[in-house]
Amino acid sequence: xxxxxxxxxxxxxxxxxxxxxxxxxxxxxxxxxxxxxxxxxxxxxxxxxxxxxxxxxxxxxxxxxxxxxxxxxxxxxxxxxxxxxxxxxxxxxxxxxxxxxxxxxxxxxxxxxxxxxxxxxxxxxxxxxxxxxxxxxxxxxxxxxxxxxxxxxxxxxxxxxxxxxxxxxxxxxxxxxxxxxxxxxxxxxxxxxxxxxxxxxxxxxxxxxxxxxxxxxxxxxxxxxxxxxxxxxxxxxxxxxxxxxxxxxxxxxxxxxxxxxxxxxxxxxxxxxxxxxxxxxxxxxxxxxxxxxxxxxxxxxxxxxxxxxxxxxxxxxxxxxxxxxxxxxxxxxxxxxxxxxxxxxxxxxxxxxxxx
Numbered sequence: 001x002x003x004x005x006x007x008x009x010x011x012x013x014x015x016x017x018x019x020x021x022x023x024x025x026x027x028x029x030x031x032x033x034x035x036x037x038x039x040x041x042x043x044x045x046x047x048x049x050x051x052x053x054x055x056x057x058x059x060x061x062x063x064x065x066x067x068x069x070x071x072x073x074x075x076x077x078x079x080x081x082x083x084x085x086x087x088x089x090x091x092x093x094x095x096x097x098x099x100x101x102x103x104x105x106x107x108x109x110x111x112x113x114x115x116x117x118x119x120x121x122x123x124x125x126x127x128x129x130x131x132x133x134x135x136x137x138x139x140x141x142x143x144x145x146x147x148x149x150x151x152x153x154x155x156x157x158x159x160x161x162x163x164x165x166x167x168x169x170x171x172x173x174x175x176x177x178x179x180x181x182x183x184x185x186x187x188x189x190x191x192x193x194x195x196x197x198x199x200x201x202x203x204x205x206x207x208x209x210x211x212x213x214x215x216x217x218x219x220x221x222x223x224x225x226x227x228x229x230x231x232x233x234x235x236x237x238x239x240x241x242x243x244x245x246x247x248x249x250x251x252x253x254x255x256x257x258x259x260x261x262x263x264x265x266x267x268x269x270x271x272x273x274x275x276x277x278x279x280x281x282x283x284x285x286x287x288x289x290x291x292x293x294x295x296x297x298x299x300x301x302x303x304x305x306x307x308x309x310x311x312x313x314x315x316x317x318x319x320x321x322x323x324x325x326x327x328x329x330x331x332x333x334x335x336x337x338x339x340x341x342x343x344x345x346x347x348x349x350x351x352x353x354x355x356x
Contacts, residue, residue: 004241004320005273006355008327009045013233017216018053020231024199025210029055031078031192033213035064040278040347041217041236042356043067050216051075056098058211062088065097078122081132082106086113093119093151100124100159102132107142115151122157122192127179128172129163136179143187155189157209165197166221177205196221200230219332219343226331236347237327238354240273242291242319245311254308255300260285267311268299271323276304278350279325280339287338290324292317 021030032054033039038046047057047068056076059065061084065077078098083089086109092099098120101107110121123142126133134142139158146152160180164170180193191207196215198205200222214220218227218234227234246268254260254268262268271289275281281302288295289309299308311317326332326346336343 002355003272004239004243005277006239007041007350008237008239009041009356010233010235010237011045011049013218013235014046014049014216015053016233017218017235018050018212021199021210021212021215023231024203025194025206028194028206029190029209031056031058031209031211032216033058033195033211034068035060035080035213036348037064039214039217039219039344040350044071045356046235047071047073055209058213062091062097065092065095069095076120083109085109089113089115089119093117098122102126102134104134107145110152111145111149118151118153120153120155121146122159125158125160125180125183127160127162128176129161131161131163133160136183139183140185143185147187156187157190157192158183158185158188159192161195162193162198162205165195165201166223168201173202177202180205214344217347219347223333223337223342226333228331234327234332236332236350238279238325238332238350239327240271240323240325242269242317242321242323243272243306244270245317245319246270253300256303257301260300260308262299262310262312264312266299267315267317269296269309269311269317269323271307271309272305273323273325274303274305274307276351277354278346279307280335280341280346282339283335284338284340287335288330290329291321295330 032050034057051073056078058078058080060081080100082100093115100122102124124133125139162176164172192209193205193207194210196212199210218232220227248266250264252262286297288297296309296314299310326335332343336346
């Protein structure tokens with residue numbers, strides 16, 4: 001029998017979440033963000049489902065774009081970090097990728113090294129996140145130069161990214177909104193500023209193109225909500241099964257460091273999943289899994305390949321019973337809070353040894 005630890009990807013949930021995007025941003029074009037192996041859900045599982053339902057796919061780099069083409073996709077693919085050398089511009093043209101440019105060297109390469117045919121370009125402006133992008137006072141001149149370049153497609157987009165859109169009370173939002181709205185650039189074919197948090201919080205910033213990421217996978221971009229509370233359905237279900245059950249007397253320690261100790265005679269289940277699979281090692285006491293219709297708390301430290309759970313209040317459990325780490329009943333957002341991290345990180349750190 002194969003090791004039972006696996007992730008299950010729900011394609012119907014992907015399409016439901018995409019429809020939620022359409023409800024919130026009616027009539028807008030959609031770039032589905034599938035970087036980082038589709039937020040850990042797997043390009044192979046996600047791209048074919050979304051193909052034909054979105055206007056483009058968004059990735060971080062060339063290797064991710066190639067992975068999409070290898071699946072047979074003919075959709076537009078946008079390199080959100082652009083290229084890292086001149087040769088990558090040649091590859092982008094050859095494989096019909098679109099590019100974001102955000103720094104002077106990329107602009108210099110683009111203008112000074114002729115391409116065999118037109119490349120579609122997005123210009124990223126730094127409105128205040130101070131990570132990537134040209135300064136607002138540079139963008140007009142950049143657009144003028146691009147419009148004169150024969151190997152740049154005439155439809156040039158302008159985009160930005162918000163640092164604090166998940167917190168509507170943060171003053172940085174007003175600063176960035178003002179900076180973006182004050183841009184008056186001739187020749188912009190389309191505007192894009194809306195990631196998942198902006199899609200929910202700032203409909204006035206939806207522009208022409210929205211670019212949902214985490215919400216496509218059924219996860220909330222906000223720390224105080226779960227995806228289900230926002231009308232989303234989780235796409236990734238992280239599951240395993242009980243591999244053994246032990247009965248221990250009171251005050252028996254469990255796991256590395258003997259940190260956890262039973263206060264009474266206890267039933268301890270072992271589940272073959274650990275931080276080597278992507279479950280967080282540093283997680284708060286009392287964090288639960290779901291088994292046989294109820295919650296069961298962890299017992300002791302997470303090991304590389306195993307975890308222990310306290311089944312004392314779950315008397316009907318048997319070896320082989322399914323265990324949900326996160327998914328339908330245990331929101332990944334809850335596990336992220338218990339681990340002192342964000343759901344994005346948990347999804348992306350699920351490892352390759354898990355069956356999908």
